[in-house]
Amino acid sequence: MTATESPNPLHADLDLYSSVAMAEALIADQRLAVEAVYAAHAKIAEAVDAALPRMAQGGRLIYVGAGTSGRLGVLDSAELHPTFSWPQERALGILAGGTKAVFDAVEGAEDSHADGIADLERHGVNGHDVVLLITASGGTPYVMGALLAARRAGALTVGFANNPGAALTAGADIGITLDTGAEMISGSTRLKAGTAQKVALNTFSTMMMVSMHKVYGNLMVDVRATNNKLVARTVALTKHATGATDALAASTLQACGHNVKLAIVVIKTGLVASVAAKLLEDKGGSVRAALGETAS
Known part of the structure; x- marks a missing residue:
């Protein structure tokens, strides 16, 4: 047995x-x-x-x-x-x-x-x-x-x-x-x-x-914003990662199709969404790599 x-x-x-x-x-x-x-x-x-x-x-x-x-x-x-x-x-x-x-x-x-x-x-x-x-x-x-x-x-x-x-x-x-x-x-x-x-x-x-770069730090940056709770979460995540205001985080997410990764890169680099998206793609979807950050 x-x-x-x-x-x-x-x-x-x-x-x-x-x-x-x-x-x-x-x-x-x-x-x-x-x-x-x-x-x-x-x-x-x-x-x-x-x-x-x-x-x-x-x-x-x-x-x-x-x-x-x-x-x-x-x-x-x-x-x-x-x-x-x-x-x-x-x-x-x-x-x-x-x-x-x-x-x-x-x-x-x-x-x-x-x-x-x-x-x-x-x-x-x-x-x-x-x-x-x-x-x-x-x-x-x-x-x-x-x-x-x-x-x-x-x-x-x-x-x-x-x-x-x-x-x-x-x-x-x-x-x-x-x-x-x-x-x-x-x-x-x-x-x-x-x-x-x-x-x-x-x-x-x-x-x-x-x-596979679905997380930045310990933030859920590849979350799917499929309901009101998750839309609010994307704003909170973007604010936390960038220090942006509610208004800036929300407007940037809107421009980025509620893609938190992309919004973070746009806010932190000042790049337009299309250029930031190409940068993310070239870096294998890694926010850290796109921002030029290294492990501490």
Whole structure:
């Protein structure tokens, strides 16, 4: 029996706990998830460094999983476009059982090795892609099938599993073990195993976006202004980065199509938007490079 499936000996009487004691115990157990991800930080950094050249070649981030793990992959992929303007077609969330499985359990979907192969092949996985395979057990047949298809296609494979010595982490190009141990409710990996996966995926994708110049300092300068809240955020970000007034930030953003990066370069350099846009393009989208700034 794997660690994630084993009953937790520390909480054999969970159903007898008071509400306060149960809340304390569940939250304390979740802290172990962050510790498990922290222990794997060097492997996550290795995965980012290996993935970046594929993205420079136009590759995609493809998340694959079943159940909770798959839903977490779908969530991470969906958030990259509004947060960082990452092209939607370059962040795919593939879930055993398809879209229906986001909302309803599709019984048996995770057990099909053949479906994992077929779903990856249907999406035309190739050597420029980075495939993130996520499973608590580390041996889910659907995910292992996807791993096989991804490796055949020459994609970079990164496996996330919560059990040490898992087949997935052994078979992936880079295996990341998030050793969260037994769950408080035996086998319920939506608890700290899922939390660890969420933190690890969030860390990986955020590092990727920062490294691809989607962030200036720690400012979200590639945000998509798709609603009133985000329009206000673009003004605040531009003001913070440049020291401009509300009026100058707003008018410059208007002239720049609410592109925060471009507005920052326009205000800081005094260039017109078209010239500033060409400068940004020549500098690979890096605001720092466009402004001639160097790391301190």
